[in-house]
Amino acid sequence: MEFSLQEVLFKALGGLAIFLFAIKYMSDGLQNVAGQRLRLFLEKGTKTPVRGVLVGAMVTALIQSSSGTTVLTVGLVNAGLLTLKQAIGIIMGANIGTTLTAYLIGFKLKAYALPIVAVGGLLLFFFKSKKVSNIGQVIFGFGLLFYGMDVMGSGLKPLKELPVFLEMMSNVEDNPLLGVAIGSIFTVIVQSSSATIGILQELAHQGSVTYMQAVPILFGDNIGTTITAMLAAIGASVAAKRTAMTHVLFNLSGTAIFLPLTIFGIFPEIVRLVTDYFFVLLPGFEGTWGTLNIKMQIAQTHGVFNITNTLVQLPFVGVLAWIVTKMVPGEMAQFYAKPKFLEPRLLSQPEVALGQAKMELLRMGKHSGSFFDNSIKFFFNTKSKDLNPMYLEQQEQLINKLDEEITNYLTNLTSQAQLTKEQSNYASTLIHAVNDLERIGDHADNIVEQAIYAVENKVSFSDEAVKSIKSMAQITNETLQFSLEALENNDHEMAAKVIKNEVIIDNLEREFRQGHIERLNEKKCSGIASAVFLDLLSNMERIGDHSVNIAEYVLGNMGEIELKKVKKSISYIAYK
Numbered sequence: 001m002e003f004s005l006q007e008v009l010f011k012a013l014g015g016l017a018i019f020l021f022a023i024k025y026m027s028d029g030l031q032n033v034a035g036q037r038l039r040l041f042l043e044k045g046t047k048t049p050v051r052g053v054l055v056g057a058m059v060t061a062l063i064q065s066s067s068g069t070t071v072l073t074v075g076l077v078n079a080g081l082l083t084l085k086q087a088i089g090i091i092m093g094a095n096i097g098t099t100l101t102a103y104l105i106g107f108k109l110k111a112y113a114l115p116i117v118a119v120g121g122l123l124l125f126f127f128k129s130k131k132v133s134n135i136g137q138v139i140f141g142f143g144l145l146f147y148g149m150d151v152m153g154s155g156l157k158p159l160k161e162l163p164v165f166l167e168m169m170s171n172v173e174d175n176p177l178l179g180v181a182i183g184s185i186f187t188v189i190v191q192s193s194s195a196t197i198g199i200l201q202e203l204a205h206q207g208s209v210t211y212m213q214a215v216p217i218l219f220g221d222n223i224g225t226t227i228t229a230m231l232a233a234i235g236a237s238v239a240a241k242r243t244a245m246t247h248v249l250f251n252l253s254g255t256a257i258f259l260p261l262t263i264f265g266i267f268p269e270i271v272r273l274v275t276d277y278f279f280v281l282l283p284g285f286e287g288t289w290g291t292l293n294i295k296m297q298i299a300q301t302h303g304v305f306n307i308t309n310t311l312v313q314l315p316f317v318g319v320l321a322w323i324v325t326k327m328v329p330g331e332m333a334q335f336y337a338k339p340k341f342l343e344p345r346l347l348s349q350p351e352v353a354l355g356q357a358k359m360e361l362l363r364m365g366k367h368s369g370s371f372f373d374n375s376i377k378f379f380f381n382t383k384s385k386d387l388n389p390m391y392l393e394q395q396e397q398l399i400n401k402l403d404e405e406i407t408n409y410l411t412n413l414t415s416q417a418q419l420t421k422e423q424s425n426y427a428s429t430l431i432h433a434v435n436d437l438e439r440i441g442d443h444a445d446n447i448v449e450q451a452i453y454a455v456e457n458k459v460s461f462s463d464e465a466v467k468s469i470k471s472m473a474q475i476t477n478e479t480l481q482f483s484l485e486a487l488e489n490n491d492h493e494m495a496a497k498v499i500k501n502e503v504i505i506d507n508l509e510r511e512f513r514q515g516h517i518e519r520l521n522e523k524k525c526s527g528i529a530s531a532v533f534l535d536l537l538s539n540m541e542r543i544g545d546h547s548v549n550i551a552e553y554v555l556g557n558m559g560e561i562e563l564k565k566v567k568k569s570i571s572y573i574a575y576k
Contacts, residue, residue, distance in 0.1 A: 004158070011155025018148030019195055023101070026141025030063045032134040049317045052089020053096070053310055060097025066225065069094040070247065077239040084242055084321045091247050092310040095222070099303040101194040105201050106296035110150040116143030153202040169213050176216035176263055180255060183220020193225035197302060201295040214298055215262050218305070219255040226251050241328045246320060254309035271304045339402065342409045350423050353413050357406060357430055361437070364402040365484045368437045368444070371395045372480060372543060375447040376473045382455050392448050399441035406434045429553045433487065436546040440480065443539040450532050459529045462519060468512040469536055475505055476540040483547035486554045498551035505544035509537050
């Protein structure tokens with residue numbers, strides 16, 4: 001056969017690109033179909049490491065992305081919704097779930113690839129329903145996966161005639177560690193174990209690689225896929241680093257256990273026995289090990305390896321957690337996102353339950369105030385190691401979580417218990433205050449987004465603009481803290497200070513807007529800087545408004561009267 005390097009490169013790389021796109025596109029479609037339910041599923045279904053394994057496997061099988069599952073898990077650990085031990089269970093399960101792709105490739109569906117793509121395209125482009133469109137995206141990606149594999153396979157076919165390649169594979173059989181290294185390096189380059197295992201299956205199908213040559217490379221693919229998580233954890237939180245390190249140790253340990261067993265022929269025999277005496281009992285599974293095509297044999301080996309590795313290491317989850325804690329020192333959870341004071345058993349005692357709800361509300365208020373303060377610090381120093389975007393995103397998610405939990409608790413209280421009119425009004429006031437604190441979090445998140453936008457677009461501000469932003473931030477932060485203190489202590493005097501400060505904020509916003517327009521006319525500021533500056537002022541002014549709302553809850557009926565009195569007595573106060 002005449003060897004054409006151009007044809008090999010074009011088809012192999014082009015087919016690989018189609019395959020990687022198909023995996024990503026299908027995964028995105030599956031996540032769109034599942035939506036927020038996946039996150040809730042991970043959060044609620046992982047009370048023990050064993051349940052974590054099952055949930056991790058199911059979620060990864062659904063979204064076809066172990067990396068996607070790992071990212072979700074890191075987010076939940078960061079937010080304090082999962083412990084490290086629970087996260088380890090999910091990661092073990094994700095390794096099992098990701099084997100589904102190899103099984104799919106094992107089926108001979110490439111002849112139906114284009115018809116499947118056509119069906120997906122029909123649903124994707126000719127239906128207005130978002131749900132149908134997402135399903136079409138999944139089917140389109142599924143078909144494209146097999147088409148990409150077919151194109152890649154035709155490009156790789158000449159390799160079995162290439163002496164250099166044959167010699168390398170021969171060396172792998174003599175030195176399995178070389179196979180592990182090849183699999184690891186290739187997966188690091190491609191950043192997808194599904195793709196590299198797919199390539200391995202195709203090479204084996206063409207006769208370029210034997211089964212015993214493929215198994216060490218398969219182990220290497222499993223090690224290489226952990227690099228994605230390690231790269232994502234660079235500069236991230238302690239939780240992210242520990243979760244990524246767990247993935248590395250788990251797969252390295254698995255290879256250390258099963259590679260020697262493979263060399264001595266024990267592991268291949270285990271795979272054969274499992275296939276002949278267990279998998280044959282599953283619905284839809286036909287034949288025995290000897291009747292499986294080489295693609296399916298590799299898929300089966302991948303599946304048995306990950307399942308057996310999990311069974312072996314699952315009893316040592318605590319040890320694994322201890323090891324990564326020593327390897328990556330520091331505080332684990334950035335936040336404890338679960339409610340601390342909302343005890344459901346107290347719902348039968350309205351007065352006590354309302355007190356618990358207020359304590360949770362005050363906790364939420366402290367996080368809202370901290371988030372605003374952090375958003376301003378981040379705006380002026382986006383390279384801060386303590387305030388990276390992931391940390392701030394988790395803080396915003398915490399506020400949203402507490403908003404949901406407190407509101408549900410108070411709603412259950414009003415529907416289940418017999419409340420007095422005074423208690424009912426107080427519960428309503430707390431719900432309104434929760435909403436204001438959540439909106440303060442949203443405005444702080446807007447400031448974070450503006451900071452990122454300013455960096456990405458290289459926005460610069462004049463000295464006057466920077467001074468204005470700092471002045472506005474200082475009075476806004478002070479006003480917010482006053483409102484939280486008034487709420488905690490039911491302090492009418494402090495609430496009145498909030499209302500007075502809000503008048504100052506309104507006047508400062510008008511003054512700074514006018515000054516900015518003058519700078520704009522004098523061409524001291526650019527249009528893009530103008531948009532960011534005005535958005536910052538607007539968000540801080542709105543935080544002032546929500547602070548006043550909280551102060552008025554404290555003042556009760558006095559609130560409106562106090563506000564009118566203050567606005568009459570203060571025409572303008574300059575803040576310095």
